[in-house]
Amino acid sequence: MPSDPLTADHVLEFPGGYTRTTGPVIGRFLTELRDGRLMGVRTAEGRTLVPPLEYDPATGEPVTDEWVEVGPAGTVTASAWVHEPRENHPLDRPFAWALIRLDGADTALVHAVDAGSPKALPPGTRVRPVWRAERRGHITDISHFAPEVTKIVSPVSTRYRLTASPSLTRFLEGVRDGVLIGCRCATCEKVYVPYRLTCPECGNPIAGEVTLPDTGTVTTFAINNLPDPRAPEVPFVSAYILLDGADIPLIALVGGVPAHQVRQGMRVRAEWVPAEERTLSMTNIRWFTPTGEPDVEL
Amino acid sequence: MREVAIVAFAQTEHTAHDTGLSEPELIAPVIRAVKEQSGLSTFGFTCSGSCDYLAGAPFSFVSALDALGAWPPISESHVEMDAAWALYEAWVRLQHGDVDTALVYGFGKSSLGDLRTIMTLQLDPYYLEPLGLDQLSFAALQAGALGAPREALDAVAMRSRQDGRNNPYTFDLPLEQGASVVEPLKEWDIAPITDGAAAVVLAAGDLARRITTNPAYISGIAHRIEPHYLGMRELAVSASAAEAARAAGVGKARVDVAELHASFSHEELILRQALELPDDVVINPSGGALAANPVMATGLIRIGEAAQRILDGAARRTVGHAASGPCLQHNLVTVLEA
Numbered sequence A: 001m002p003s004d005p006l007t008a009d010h011v012l013e014f015p016g017g018y019t020r021t022t023g024p025v026i027g028r029f030l031t032e033l034r035d036g037r038l039m040g041v042r043t044a045e046g047r048t049l050v051p052p053l054e055y056d057p058a059t060g061e062p063v064t065d066e067w068v069e070v071g072p073a074g075t076v077t078a079s080a081w082v083h084e085p086r087e088n089h090p091l092d093r094p095f096a097w098a099l100i101r102l103d104g105a106d107t108a109l110v111h112a113v114d115a116g117s118p119k120a121l122p123p124g125t126r127v128r129p130v131w132r133a134e135r136r137g138h139i140t141d142i143s144h145f146a147p148e149v150t151k152i153v154s155p156v157s158t159r160y161r162l163t164a165s166p167s168l169t170r171f172l173e174g175v176r177d178g179v180l181i182g183c184r185c186a187t188c189e190k191v192y193v194p195y196r197l198t199c200p201e202c203g204n205p206i207a208g209e210v211t212l213p214d215t216g217t218v219t220t221f222a223i224n225n226l227p228d229p230r231a232p233e234v235p236f237v238s239a240y241i242l243l244d245g246a247d248i249p250l251i252a253l254v255g256g257v258p259a260h261q262v263r264q265g266m267r268v269r270a271e272w273v274p275a276e277e278r279t280l281s282m283t284n285i286r287w288f289t290p291t292g293e294p295d296v297e298l
Numbered sequence B: 001m002r003e004v005a006i007v008a009f010a011q012t013e014h015t016a017h018d019t020g021l022s023e024p025e026l027i028a029p030v031i032r033a034v035k036e037q038s039g040l041s042t043f044g045f046t047c048s049g050s051c052d053y054l055a056g057a058p059f060s061f062v063s064a065l066d067a068l069g070a071w072p073p074i075s076e077s078h079v080e081m082d083a084a085w086a087l088y089e090a091w092v093r094l095q096h097g098d099v100d101t102a103l104v105y106g107f108g109k110s111s112l113g114d115l116r117t118i119m120t121l122q123l124d125p126y127y128l129e130p131l132g133l134d135q136l137s138f139a140a141l142q143a144g145a146l147g148a149p150r151e152a153l154d155a156v157a158m159r160s161r162q163d164g165r166n167n168p169y170t171f172d173l174p175l176e177q178g179a180s181v182v183e184p185l186k187e188w189d190i191a192p193i194t195d196g197a198a199a200v201v202l203a204a205g206d207l208a209r210r211i212t213t214n215p216a217y218i219s220g221i222a223h224r225i226e227p228h229y230l231g232m233r234e235l236a237v238s239a240s241a242a243e244a245a246r247a248a249g250v251g252k253a254r255v256d257v258a259e260l261h262a263s264f265s266h267e268e269l270i271l272r273q274a275l276e277l278p279d280d281v282v283i284n285p286s287g288g289a290l291a292a293n294p295v296m297a298t299g300l301i302r303i304g305e306a307a308q309r310i311l312d313g314a315a316r317r318t319v320g321h322a323a324s325g326p327c328l329q330h331n332l333v334t335v336l337e338a
Helices: A021-033 A164-177 B025-037 B060-067 B081-095 B115-122 B135-146 B150-165 B204-209 B240-249 B265-274 B299-311
Strands: A041-044 A067-069 A074-082 A095-102 A109-113 A126-131 A141-146 A180-185 A206-212 A215-224 A236-244 A250-254 A267-272 A287-290 B004-011 B047-048 B076-079 B100-111 B195-204 B218-224 B257-259 B317-324 B330-338
Touching: A021 A041, A021 B265, A041 A164, A074 A109, A074 B135, A095 B135, A164 A180, A215 A250, B004 B025, B004 B081, B004 B204, B004 B299, B025 B060, B025 B100, B025 B195, B047 B081, B081 B100, B081 B195, B081 B299, B081 B317, B081 B330, B100 B299, B135 B265, B150 B265, B195 B204, B195 B299, B218 B240, B218 B299, B240 B265, B240 B317, B240 B330, B257 B299, B265 B299, B265 B317, B265 B330, B299 B317, B299 B330
Parallel strands: A109 A141, A250 A287, B047 B076, B047 B100, B257 B317
Antiparallel strands: A041 A067, A074 A095, A074 A126, A095 A109, A126 A141, A180 A206, A215 A236, A215 A267, A236 A250, A267 A287, B004 B195, B004 B218, B100 B195, B218 B330, B317 B330
């Protein structure tokens, strides 16, 4: 007749806390800390210990009575990242533990750093203490450390009103109607799309409009992994598409195919939004999508 | 130095949870086992290692004596440390020459409380403990200081868990990295919470040969310690393990097997370097602490496992290592020879 095991909860604690004397060295450090100063103590060999100890750990000799102010800034020598802070931790959000060599010290202090991200605290990062509003002579008088200011973020947002040129307006009218309007140079006979008024190669006037098909070939492309408001998903592919009959490629999105399958020479066709949704905008073409035809040698 | 050998070793089938065994109930089987192996029923000296904070009760080790038969009074001592240091004390005691045998045992149940927090209580009360710096945090800080590539840590963790699956006393842990706990540590870089115990019998001189065919003679044993405060020492290396290894004579001849008390993957990398172990040395064939970690017996088990290879006739010269304190502060190295 098995039964649940008998269990009981048990707490080991010293009600009110455990009182400890500090001794002269640790007491001096904590007293200075209460005043908002970080102090180190010199060893007989001339090293500065922070936090101070009564004896030089390297030799066992008592430290001298020479005190020096250190910090407040310091350099991180190593760190660890806490994803889930625990009840007794100095910060209630993810943070780093770090060994911090305060300026003027020969040893490192262990404390928490509010670094924001695990990648933000490589060795060499400069940090400064963030003091508690009320100090009482305790190592936690330093709430935590924070990285020094090394960069700022400046939002930039200026507004413009653009008016489409006559040639662009003509091209977009075509797009509204579901056709791609290009043009041919009267002198050199190059075919351009979008429609324009002068030939960028020979500088001569354009002869007239040419209607181009909505099929073409990918000449080169880029896989974009950063979101863009103009793209429907990430990653997305932006490509140069040489429309059939054109001499200059058009930049457009390629979709309907995994990004890693897009290739040079791939045959594609424009995927238009339904006629009733079209406006005077290139968004009428959602993207170009593979036709399934054999690739073209470029 | 008086010749002293390990002549018997036993450990529990460790558990990941509290089975409810009291201290005497936990250790009695391993005491009985080493008595049977050695044919000894009484010992010139007895020494144990345990930590009251694991049970949360003062002098919890005293009740463990009930498993020994301590009346009429025996000569007995205890270290509030891993029992590897109890073995060291027993070895020193045997050097006096007036007694010839010693029983050493260690035990711990880390399933009862929160080991991460309990280990905070070993830190200095002025500068570290008030920060709530827990065990995984200070270990991760050392791993960060070492900066070892992830593949090197994974190789240690994978090999330890695979070897642990072949060891009947340790756990069958999944062969996967697990979540990131405190970066850079993943779950499998961390020794599992474990309850368990182990015991060893030491015998001096010829008595050892009369007890067993292949005594594991302690040809060298030494321990060294470093400053407690983490910022006062170079965390990426272990100067104390290196010095203890030199003092114990690790490098004087070829080592077949080394059992290293690495509670985290990166600690093994630091220790291999400190002990200057060549690549052909078999490391932790037991699975090591990453396969089972009965705190306060784990270090003794490393020495016991290293000795067992010699007792079995499988190895000629082995090394057992134990560690104590935060970030490998204190290291004990034992060289065992056939």
